[in-house]
Every structure is written in structure tokens, then in C-alpha cells.
Amino acid sequence: MKIKEGFVLRKIGDKDVVIGEGLDQINFNKIIALNSSAANLWRALAIKDFSEEDAIDFLENYYQIDHQIAEKDAKAILEKWKSVGLISD
């Protein structure tokens, strides 16, 4: 899967948010807040095609957590992203 083109992670105030941006256009109506682990995952994955496994591996290594917990968290985050149309298969 892949993060759809046009979504950019920015910091607004102290919050990590994803904003829908065209070439020269920024739409503040399409703004999605990410918690810190989701934001880190985004930073790690935004540049390339990735699989659910990549996301699980990243969380497991980055936060030094159990595989099962990483799997649960990664699945939850990706599910959310999918539901709001941030990623495509």
C-alpha cells in the first residue's frame, strides 16, 4: 500500500497533522491529526510502497515493543488511514 499523493504531514502548533495539499493549494478542511506513533510511522513509510509487515516491524523496532502489540497498533493505525482515504492499496 501507499500513502496517497497530495497528503503532507505538517506540524501545526504542537500537533502533527496530515493536510491535503495540491501543487499550490492547501486545504485546511482536509486535516487529520496523528498521535506521535502514527506520525512517526507516517514519516517512516511516506516515501515508499509499504506492507502491513513493514508498519509492524517499524513500530516493533522503534518503540521496542512486543510483536503482538506492534501488530495490533499498526493494524489499528492503517485501518484508520484507510477509512479516511489516506492510503491506497
Added chain:
Amino acid sequence: MERVVISNAVLLGEAKRLLKEGKKVTLKVKGNSMLPFLHGDKDSVELTSTENYEVGDIVLAEVTEDHYVLHRILSIGGNEPEATVILMGDGNIKGIEKCKQKDLIGKVDYIFKKDRQINPNTEKERKKAQQWQRLRPIRRWILAIYKRLYRI
């Protein structure tokens, strides 16, 4: 997904930065001070930066530090940074804002309504706004009826 609230000062501060970079910024209108042309929490506007502002433009202005309004230019003393600008909300009965040309951050080039988009800078739209200006003495009553009709 949870709704996250970002304060106006922070969000519009970011909008200001992006407009300065030459980007266009779309955001939802808050409040009803621009009725009947803009409905708060329903309509969105696209802002663009410009160096030439004129009377009748709907602009985002930082009237005092971190305090922003999206109102219409009532008068402007030129396009030099220190020129005085008077703003007023179309939906306000009284009360103006005074700032300088350099405090103007961007101008509305499109209004997005539920089912259509409007360019407020066409002759037709500007005329509508001028006619509305002339009704200022009786705005209070028109707005009261309007708000009741639209349940605002």
C-alpha cells in the same frame, strides 16, 4: 476519528505562513460576521496572497497580534504597507476594524458553498456587496429575518 481542535491563532498563523510562500489556502469560515455572503461552519473560502487590495475585497487580516478576521475592505488608503485599512463584516451592524495594509494576509478568490462555488471578485458579486452596504441602516432587521429563515 477524533475531532482535534486547533486554535484559530495557530491555524491562521500557519495559513499566513503558507500564503506568504505563495500557496493558496482553503479553510472553513467561522462565525457569522459575513452574513449573508458567508455562512459560518458551512462555507469555505480559498485565500490567495496579493499585493493589490481594493475596496470590496474580502480579506483575512491580522488586526492585532494573533487575532484574525475575515472581513470586507470598506476603505483603503493605498497599497503601501503603512496605508490604513478599514474593515467591516457584512453581517455586522456596527463595529469596524482598523489595520494597516501590511496586516492583510490574503484575499478571498473563491467561496465554496455546498453546491456551488462563487468568485466574489466578479462585477456581479461586487455589485451585490455594494447593494448590501447601502442597506446598512436597515441591516439589523434584514439579518434578523434572514437568520430566522435559515435557522442560524
